[in-house]
Amino acid sequence: MSGSIRHVAPAARREDGEKSAFLRRRALVACGIAYAALYPVVNDVIAATVYGGYSRMSHAVSELSATGTPPKALLTVVGPVFSVLLMGFGVGMWQSAHGVRAIRIAGALMLGHGVMSLLWVFAPMSRREVIAAGGSTSADTMHLVLAAGTGLFVAAYVAVFAVAFGWRFRAYSVLTLAVALVFGRLSAQVDHLEAGDPTPYMGLLERIGIGAWLLWLAVAAVVLLRRPAGVRAGSSSGAPHLERPQAVRGGPSRPSTEGGTGMTKAQAGQAPRPHAASQPQPHRAPPDPTWRGLYRFGAWAAGAYVVMVLTPLVLLATVPIPPSSGAALLEYIDTHRVVYLVELVCFVGLSVPAMVVFSAWAMALKHVDKSVALVGGAFGVASEITALAVGSSPQSLNGGLLALSTAYESASTASQRAGLASAADAVIATTNAMPWAGVLTAAGILVLSLVAWRGPVSARVAAFGIVTGAVGIVSESLRPAIESGYLLYGLLLPTWFALTAWTLHTLGRSPRDPVVGGSPDLVTGGSGPPE
Numbered sequence: 001m002s003g004s005i006r007h008v009a010p011a012a013r014r015e016d017g018e019k020s021a022f023l024r025r026r027a028l029v030a031c032g033i034a035y036a037a038l039y040p041v042v043n044d045v046i047a048a049t050v051y052g053g054y055s056r057m058s059h060a061v062s063e064l065s066a067t068g069t070p071p072k073a074l075l076t077v078v079g080p081v082f083s084v085l086l087m088g089f090g091v092g093m094w095q096s097a098h099g100v101r102a103i104r105i106a107g108a109l110m111l112g113h114g115v116m117s118l119l120w121v122f123a124p125m126s127r128r129e130v131i132a133a134g135g136s137t138s139a140d141t142m143h144l145v146l147a148a149g150t151g152l153f154v155a156a157y158v159a160v161f162a163v164a165f166g167w168r169f170r171a172y173s174v175l176t177l178a179v180a181l182v183f184g185r186l187s188a189q190v191d192h193l194e195a196g197d198p199t200p201y202m203g204l205l206e207r208i209g210i211g212a213w214l215l216w217l218a219v220a221a222v223v224l225l226r227r228p229a230g231v232r233a234g235s236s237s238g239a240p241h242l243e244r245p246q247a248v249r250g251g252p253s254r255p256s257t258e259g260g261t262g263m264t265k266a267q268a269g270q271a272p273r274p275h276a277a278s279q280p281q282p283h284r285a286p287p288d289p290t291w292r293g294l295y296r297f298g299a300w301a302a303g304a305y306v307v308m309v310l311t312p313l314v315l316l317a318t319v320p321i322p323p324s325s326g327a328a329l330l331e332y333i334d335t336h337r338v339v340y341l342v343e344l345v346c347f348v349g350l351s352v353p354a355m356v357v358f359s360a361w362a363m364a365l366k367h368v369d370k371s372v373a374l375v376g377g378a379f380g381v382a383s384e385i386t387a388l389a390v391g392s393s394p395q396s397l398n399g400g401l402l403a404l405s406t407a408y409e410s411a412s413t414a415s416q417r418a419g420l421a422s423a424a425d426a427v428i429a430t431t432n433a434m435p436w437a438g439v440l441t442a443a444g445i446l447v448l449s450l451v452a453w454r455g456p457v458s459a460r461v462a463a464f465g466i467v468t469g470a471v472g473i474v475s476e477s478l479r480p481a482i483e484s485g486y487l488l489y490g491l492l493l494p495t496w497f498a499l500t501a502w503t504l505h506t507l508g509r510s511p512r513d514p515v516v517g518g519s520p521d522l523v524t525g526g527s528g529p530p531e
Contacts, residue, residue: 028092032221035085036214042078044207047071059128059203060187061210062143065120066127079121086114089221093161096224102453103224105463106161113153119146132196144190148478151184154213155470159446161220163453163466167372169223170450176216177473178443183209185477286456287364287507295508298360301353302501308350309494312343322396326424327417329396333405341402347393351384354441357497358384360504361448368455372447380444386437396428438479442472442489445496456507461499468492 047064048054051071054064065075090111097103123142126135155177162173187206189199287295322340323329333340362377391399401424408420446469452462468489475489 025092025095026225028088029096029221029224031085031088031092032217035082035089036218036221038085039082039214040211042075042082047075050074055203056207057204058198058200060125060199060206061203062125062147063128066125067130067139068127072124076121080118083114083117083120086117087111088114089217090114093220093224096227100164101459102160102164106157106164109153109157109160113150113157116146116149116153128193129196131193136194148474151181151474151478152471154180155474156467158213158216159450159466159470160463163450165223167369170372172219173216174447174450176212177470179212180209181439181473181477183212188478287367291360291363292508294356294360294363295504298357298364299501299503299505299508301356301360302497302504304353305350305357305497306494306501308346308353309497312339312346315339315342324396324428325421326428327408327421329401329428330405330408330421330424333401334409337402337405340397344393344397344399344402347397348387348391351387354497355381355384357500357504358444358448361452361500364457364504364507365448365451365455369451373451376444376447376451378444379440379447383437383440383444386440390437398427400427438476439473442469442476445469445472457503461503464492464499465496468496 043061043064044056048056048071051064051069063069065072065079087110090107090109090113093107093110094104095107097107119142123139123146125131125140125143126137130136131140158173158177162170183205187202187209189202192199192202320332320336322332358377358380361380362373365373365376387393404420404424404427408417408424411417411420445465449462449465449469452465453459455462471492472489475486479486
């Protein structure tokens with residue numbers, strides 16, 4: 001009897017430990033819901049109420065914790081609590097992955113966001129009247145850097161987490177990113193603050209973007225709480241796949257018998273039914289071979305894109321960087337006309353090979369998800385058509401400036417030159433404004449990469465595309481504000497096109513059979529996502 005007691009005690013302790021871990025994981029995941037619920041209460045109900053003269057419609061949320069404001073002390077104390085909630089949700093997300101790599105990566109990104117958010121207490125913005133008087137400090141600069149970092153983290157983990165689920169949740173996540181980034185960009189009225197101008201609806205626009213993100217946090221937490229252990233990847237219909245139980249708790253599963261004779265199917269001469277994991281997976285199959293010519297053409301076009309990006313960069317190493325003011329730029333163009341013309345042709349003309357690349361990607365992925373692949377390809381092609389129609393590219397590349405430069409050098413009076421310089425300033429301002437074509441390009445990369453994650457390409461290439469697209473949407477939306485921060489996307493974009501060149505070349509050169517029995521092929525590299 002004592003032996004049976006000793007046998008039961010470890011099992012009971014193990015069961016208690018599993019129950020404790022289960023409850024701890026659910027509590028950590030619930031931190032996402034707590035964050036989404038408490039954030040508007042603390043900021044818009046409590047802090048905004050005690051701040052006399054604060055307008056939720058026209059003032060930014062960050063102004064609640066600005067230096068010298070009444071609710072600053074409260075928000076300084078509560079801020080780390082919100083950081084802990086984000087970090088807890090990230091850990092809970094990691095523990096809820098159950099082998100799904102995308103959820104684990106998203107959890108790590110969420111944890112990183114929480115750690116970075118601890119820095120907000122060291123970077124309060126100045127009050128708007130101080131900023132208007134030119135009293136901005138290094139804390140204001142750090143505040144803008146943290147805002148850009150927050151956008152990057154949010155875009156990254158929303159996109160990566162969506163990969164683990166079906167198309168409905170992916171569509172919702174893309175919509176969340178679009179709302180958060182578009183309204184976040186519309187609310188970024190730093191120039192109005194510096195000029196001391198009114199900022200009508202800035203607070204409302206910002207709160208719409210933040211609200212979309214908070215709602216996504218709550219939805220993602222609910223999805224994880226309702227997701228049983230054993231869920232692997234989402235199906236194309238949006239429903240999760242469940243692993244088939246292999247054994248009944250308490251003992252090994254019995255082999256199925258044939259006709260009640262006690263003989264297994266294998267003993268009865270019938271082959272056992274293969275496990276689902278060993279079946280060929282249609283979405284991992286090679287793409288339509290009738291489009292192999294387009295894949296090869298797309299590979300060459302992607303290579304041409306990379307060359308057209310690198311050529312002007314090499315030329316810029318031999319000449320000064322173009323200035324951004326009208327008169328100085330017109331003089332620069334006259335002195336370095338050939339270099340400027342090459343830059344203009346390369347940066348505007350690369351839209352032509354990019355259209356071929358997006359078309360090739362859409363055809364290569366249509367057997368995975370025809371609708372979403374079409375949307376991604378349409379985003380990419382539409383963005384490049386828009387760029388060609390505009391005929392300009394940041395920074396300060398516009399064909400009209402060539403004509404203005406010629407007229408500027410031939411002008412005989414100071415007033416004529418001043419008028420041409422003013423016209424150049426207007427063209428530069430229009431050219432360097434937030435380029436919607438660039439946002440569409442990044443959106444096309446993101447959508448296609450989400451499809452490619454389940455398609456016949458390396459998971460590493462797909463993951464790199466997801467990161468590139470997410471970073472690109474943020475960088476293009478905030479380009480006038482982040483300035484040199486755009487360099488990260490400037491490096492990721494040609495790298496993605498280089499990876500695309502090799503991937504499309506491989507797809508067009510030698511289509512392979514589906515992966516069966518876990519044997520990797522050349523394209524997938526054996527690193528596909530969990531099914």
